[in-house]
Amino acid sequence: xxxxxxxxPQTIQPLIRPLNDDGFVLTGFxxxxxxxELITRSLPAIxxxxxxxxxxPKEEKGSGWQLGDFSFYILEFAVADGVKLYAQVxxxxxxxxxxxxxxxxxxxxxEQFVTDSVKxxxxxxxxxPGGQAGNFRKFVSxxxxxxxxxxxxxxxxxxxxxxxxxxxxxxxxxLHLGQRTRAAQVFDSLTYxxxxxxxxxxxxxxxxxxxxxxxxxxxxxxxxxxxxxxxESEKRPGEFDGxxxxxxxxxxxxxxxxxxxxxxxxxxxxxxxxxxDGDLAVSQPVIVRGGVTETHLRHLLGFWRSAIARVEKxxxxxxxxxxxxxxx
Numbered sequence: 001x002x003x004x005x006x007x008x009p010q011t012i013q014p015l016i017r018p019l020n021d022d023g024f025v026l027t028g029f030x031x032x033x034x035x036x037e038l039i040t041r042s043l044p045a046i047x048x049x050x051x052x053x054x055x056x057p058k059e060e061k062g063s064g065w066q067l068g069d070f071s072f073y074i075l076e077f078a079v080a081d082g083v084k085l086y087a088q089v090x091x092x093x094x095x096x097x098x099x100x101x102x103x104x105x106x107x108x109x110x111e112q113f114v115t116d117s118v119k120x121x122x123x124x125x126x127x128x129p130g131g132q133a134g135n136f137r138k139f140v141s142x143x144x145x146x147x148x149x150x151x152x153x154x155x156x157x158x159x160x161x162x163x164x165x166x167x168x169x170x171x172x173x174x175l176h177l178g179q180r181t182r183a184a185q186v187f188d189s190l191t192y193x194x195x196x197x198x199x200x201x202x203x204x205x206x207x208x209x210x211x212x213x214x215x216x217x218x219x220x221x222x223x224x225x226x227x228x229x230x231x232e233s234e235k236r237p238g239e240f241d242g243x244x245x246x247x248x249x250x251x252x253x254x255x256x257x258x259x260x261x262x263x264x265x266x267x268x269x270x271x272x273x274x275x276x277d278g279d280l281a282v283s284q285p286v287i288v289r290g291g292v293t294e295t296h297l298r299h300l301l302g303f304w305r306s307a308i309a310r311v312e313k314x315x316x317x318x319x320x321x322x323x324x325x326x327x328x
Contacts, residue, residue, distance in 0.1 A: 105134030186291035
């Protein structure tokens with residue numbers, strides 16, 4: 001490169017996730033600058049990038065960032081054709097920043113450039129081998145936004161003093177603002193008709209328990225159970241905060257005593273008990289209030305179908321062939 005330039009973002013992009021941004025912090029110099037000049041030229045851009053990636057203001061939770069958001073930032077430069085060295089950070093809300101430096105463990109061509117002197121310099125800065133990629137890593141606490149500038153200086157120091165970057169080649173960056181959540185339509189409540197359509201769409205054959213009291217259904221073919229809406233809204237009559245799926249089994253005492261503790265330990269999403277009639281009662285409550293997706297409700301109904309199958313299997317295992325047993 002013959003240009004002595006620095007590359008900054010033309011505009012500060014809003015913190016919209018997901019976002020991928022890449023470019024050059026430095027485009028390269030024909031004559032290496034003095035260390036202080038290199039820091040002066042690169043520090044503003046790197047600080048800006050780290051503020052976007054690593055600073056999670058508590059007052060912006062829910063607006064500027066959400067639970068499940070994460071970021072990573074990479075500085076890299078070429079040391080040979082097709083071979084690059086890098087330093088990177090990974091950040092999530094309320095967690096220390098993970099600061100990693102390439103070791104070459106997952107990129108053998110780069111390993112020759114991570115010499116013993118490089119490793120010693122990294123160890124002296126508090127890095128140690130670790131992580132899935134076998135890089136050098138340490139954890140950094142950012143208490144204030146100004147700490148991003150301190151971290152930027154350390155990044156530059158690692159790249160120049162440890163990895164040997166001399167600014168003859170471009171210093172590239174990659175910034176990713178990610179999220180493990182996605183936008184979706186949600187139910188904050190369910191009506192009786194919504195609930196019926198949901199059950200039918202999941203393959204259950206149902207009928208109202210009472211036509212005049214629109215709060216519960218029962219299945220008309222196996223698997224047999226009752227599905228009742230719970231928590232009717234005072235402000236919005238006919239809308240409910242959740243529902244409970246329930247099945248009951250009339251078993252002999254010996255079978256009941258064997259089945260009940262087994263199911264308690266094997267059905268993590270269901271409640272298992274012996275009711276006041278002496279029957280086995282298995283139920284699965286589902287809360288809708290606060291917002292859940294249709295996909296989530298379908299998954300929970302799938303768990304319930306699996307729970308019923310597990311109940312039937314346990315009863316079959318512990319019952320004698322002549323036992324009369326009823327699920328309803």
